Amino acid sequence: MPYGILPVTETHASAVLGGSRVTVEFRALGPVEAVMAGRPVDLGAPKQRTLLALLVSQVGRPVTVDVMMEALWAGHPPPSAMTSLQAYVANLRKLLEPDRAPRRPATVLRTCTQGYLLDADATDVDARRFVEHAKAGWQARGQEQPQRALSEFEAALALWRGQAYQEVAAVPCVVPEVARLQELRLSVVEMRCAALLDLGAPEMAAAELEAFMKANPLREYGCELLSLALYRAGRQADALEVLQTMQIRLTEELGVDPRMALQRLRRKILNQAPSLDRHPTPVLPAPAGAGGPVAAPREGSAGPPPAPVADGEVFVGRETALRQLTEALDAARAGRGRVVAVSGEPGAGKTGLLRRFTGPTGVPVLWGTCTEHATAPSLWVWEQVLRAAATAFPQYPMPRPVAELLEGDTQRPADGTEPSGAALRRFEAIVRYLTGLSRSGPLIVVLDHLHRADPGSLRLLAHLAESVPASRLLLVVAYRSHEAPVLAETLAALARGEMTRLELEGLTxxxxxxxxxxxxxxxxxxxxxxxxxxxxxxxxxxxxxxxxxxxxxxxxxxxxxxxxxxxxREVVLGRIARLPRPSVEVLSVAAVVGRNFDIAVVADVVPVGIDAALAALDTAIAAGLIVEDQRRLGWFRFTHALVAEVLYETTGRLRRARLHRWIGAAADRAGTAERTAERTAGTAPHLLSAAEGSPAPAPRASLSIGG
Incomplete structure (x- = not known):
């Protein structure tokens, strides 16, 4: 999977290498690129690029003429090969040292007795920075600094854009280095997920590891991390299935048993060992002298307020939401149960808010999470709640219909329907059990990710909500705002009682x-x-x-x-991948226009009719990726700049240049009848960007800027 490019300036490169001679930055974790003074260098013909890739792969070491001939002409050089090779070297020297005086020895691409070499002190290669970030991440994790470890691993992976040394990956002397870097990348992906687990984010780790294990099914450490992440995310059955699949695969394909760590993990999951529970490492500002210097506040600045910590995670803001949740809990304490619905876009912090709220209350919390990555049986989220209830209140006997549900003695259709009123009788037993538990004191029931719930679970929720006002229950549900339509019937049922709605927006x-x-x-x-x-x-x-x-x-x-x-990037692309193809095409063009865009211009460029473009946008609006501009008719806006950035970066450079040219022309056409200053200003940047692919639009851009 391609990763974004991590910009590194000459100053940073020098700091990395501990010297001051660095003049060229090479990007080799993908197609070879060279950057000088912050600008990309045109590396010329394909064979010339291949030669440079070979030299970069062996930076600091001589590359013989024979190896170059093999890489460039696959062992069958023409009679003019040596002349061509010398020409390629001369061209590369001009590109890499444009200010070098005639007859002055080259300092970047040097001649040696065996052939040529790239001077390690004059170059910075992203492959070396990748290794340095990886080592720093391992060191930080060993020092129990998971946030720093995660940052280092992220920085390392962000350098990847494709296969390492792509142009020469099959050359014999390069193959071992490519294999080393690829193996290290896989390890960094695993360690990044381990850091996510350290920080208490098992759902994120599980989502990444499931895709990782599909691509690398024999990675035992990845399997171990995935099982642990699934267990901590409340998916015990899935965790055991992953371990079982790995055991079968190793036995049948390799004839070996899983390593002892996997066998021990399976036993711990079966026994629900407390050592498997999440113990996130706190991420707190360290006091002076306790592990390194802390930057002192600038003189005359009060600085930001201290951030409270919940479950070892930094938590800020949400004072209004916390107050409303506290008021609802106070009402439940007084015998007036409440239902609270917490909604927000993905990543708004709904789960973090509920953890922050429930942590210090001293009230028993029964937590259920609806699963997304597997097809769960009906009432699965309620099974989690009821198992937690049995653990928290062992002194209260569980009604037989409830016990049968947990023991799996009943057959439950996926849609939650059961004949002869069996479902209603079970619902009544569960409601009596939970409301009965609240008689001894207030009780909080949390259903997280409600938008993923099965129909049976939603019907039981609506049934329980009818009895909440006369109990001491605080029933809290959380869901994604753009998924509200699938919950319309359930939310309507909840609203008939005492329900508080909390819509989480971005932090201030x-x-x-x-x-x-x-x-x-x-x-x-x-x-x-x-x-x-x-x-x-x-x-x-x-x-x-x-x-x-x-x-x-x-x-x-x-x-x-x-x-x-x-x-x-992966989360955004995952959300976009669920859209129909016409919507993705419209959004891709819109991202090149900018975060704010005129649908008439986008429809002209795609090209589709305006009605078709609007229909494509309706799906993106429903997915929470786009909102309509309420001030300008026909204008829309990406909900987040980062969504537009991801789409823009995943569009190739040549295609972007062509799109900029077409967008500039479309904006001109859209403004023919009534050319406003806004349209004029909006056209010029696209014409200038288009000049990267062709200089023709540049004069018109200058005229647009000049008015």
Whole structure:
């Protein structure tokens, strides 16, 4: 899977290598690229690029003429091969040292007795930085600094754009290095997921590891991490199935038994060993002298308020939502049960809010999470709630219909329907059991990710809600806002009682500053926080991922230059992949237009009729990716700048240049009848961007800018 490019300046490269001679940055974790003074270098003909890729793969080591001939002409060089090779070397020297005086010895691509070599001190190769980030991540995890470890692993993976040394990956002397880097990349993916588990994010780790294991089915450590992540995410059966599948695969394909760690993990899961429970490492600002210096606040600045911590995770903001939840719990304590519905976009922090709220209450909490990555039996989320109830209240006998549900003695259709009123009798038994438990004191029932619930679970929820007002139950459900239509009937049933709705929006710029300062363990300026907020709209998930890549002062000064984090990219692409193809095509063009776009211009470029373009956008709006501009008719907006960034980056450079040209022309046509200053200003950037593919639009861009 391709990863984003992590920009590195000459200053950073010098710092990495500990010297000051670095003049060229090479990107070899994908198609070979060279960057000088922040600008990409045109590397010329394919064979010339291949030669450079070979030299980069052996940086600091001589490459003989014979090896070059083999790589360039597959062992069958023509009579003019030596002349061509010398010409390629001469061209590369001009590109890499354009200011070198005539007859002055080359310092980047040097001649040696065996052939040629790239000077290691004058170059910075992303493959070396990848290894350094990986080592730093392992060191941080060994020092129980999971947030720093996650940041290092993210930075390492962000350097990948395809196969390492793509042009020469099959050359014999390069094959071992390609294999080493690929194996290291797989290990970094696993360690990144381990860091996610350390930070208490098993759902995120499980989603990544499931895809990883499909591509690498014999990775035993990946299997171990996936099983642990599934168990901590409340998917015990799935965790055991993963281990069983690995055992069968190893036995039948390789004739070996799983390593002891997998066998021990299986026994622990079967016994529900307490050691498997999540114990996230706190991510707190370290006191001075306890593990390294902490940046002191600037003089005259009060700095952001301290961030409270829940479950070892930094938590900020949400004061209004916490107050409303507390008021609902107080009502339940007084015998007036309440239902609270918490909604928000993906990554808004619904689960984090509920963990923060329930942690210090001292009230028993029965938590159920609806599964997404597997087809669960009917009432699966309620099984989790009822098992938690049996553990929390062992002194209260469980009614037989409830016990039968947990023991699996009943056949339950996937839609939750059962003949002869059996479902209603079971529902009544569950309702009496839960409301009865609340007689001795308030009780909180949480159903997370409700939008994934099966029909039977939703019917039971509606049935329980009718009895909540006369109990001491606080029933809290959480779901994604854009998934509300599938819950319309259930939400209507909940609304007939005493229900409080909480819609979580993005964090404020002040909360963003507090979160960044706590995670980075240093004060973050208001300007940096504002730029972080502008790029993420305060979405806590996006914020945490972007903040994790702010590893140096330069990035703190310009967080807009931080690449899209890998996990954010995968989440966004996963949501886009669920859209129909016409919607993806329209969104891809819209992302090149910009975060705000005129649908008439996009429809002209795609090209489709305006009605077809609007129909395609309806699906994206329903998915929460696009919103309509209420001030300008026909204009729309990506809900997050990062969504537009991901789409833009996944569009090839040549296609982007062509799209910019077409967008500029379409904007001109759209503005013919009534050419406004806004359309004029909006056309010029596209014409300038189009000039990368062809210089023809540049004069018109200059005229547009000039008015």
């Amino acid at each position: 710029p002040q909360d963003t500053r507090a979160l960044a300062s706590a995670l980075l363990r240093r004060e973050v300026s208001g300007r940096t926080a504002k730029e972080l907020w502008g790029r993420t709209d305060g979405n806590p998930f996006f914020l945490r991922e972007v903040i994790g890549l702010l590893t140096d002062d330069q990035r703190l000064d310009d967080p807009r230059a931080v690449p899209v984090p890998v996990l954010v």
